[in-house]
Amino acid sequence: MARVPLIPRSPLLLAGLMAAAGIAHFAAPAPFDGTVPRILPGSPRTWTRASGAVELALAAGLAAPRTRRLSAQATALFFIGVFPANIKMAYDWRDRPAPARALAYGRLPLQLPLYLWARTAGRPTAG
Template identity: 35%
Template sequence: MPRIPLLIIALFFLIGGVAHFVFTDFFVMAMPDYLGYHKELVLISGIFELLGAMGILIPKTRFLAGCGLIALIVAVYPANINMALHAERYPDISEIFLYARLPLQFLFVWFVWWAIHLEKRKTAI
């Protein structure tokens, strides 16, 4: 049975993954100009968020899914930096929030890593 941290991670990425398909234009706007295929990258990252959300709940795929989610957090970090640097494009989001969430993503990487290793240790006992 999944533990609370795994459920939190799964819910976070489930909501985020669905949001990539519902609010595609918002995520496209966050993409740095130097990247091409903005819409395609948004949809692909949404698919991987959904796969990771499901995979982290399955014991046999948990570790791989967790590592994939960590890679995804790192991969989308440039879009989050881009949002902070162009806060004027997001008048409904506080500029302080856009900058504050940047270091919080490193905390979330640690949280995912901790959760998949915590579960790995529990199943080894």
């Protein structure tokens, strides 16, 4: 009987997720601007564009077998790096209606499986 992993390992699926997120940062940047921690220098829009560009680069790296391992490691670090934005969003949305709060709070624990997914996406498949 084959063992079913608890965490998806598909690097192409993760690449698609990263590409979609990257495109969203350019297509509709305003919601992302609001999650940029105020401690960061410069314009929030600059950070939104930079993170969107990084997501697109990570997606490309995950899609290419030659760069997959390094890109998967970088993606895992990226998920750690954007966690403060998720904390800021949860804090800022604490007084919003319940569905919005649930979305903001739900992003926090979601970072762990995303991080673990990125860690495993760069590993060679068995068999």
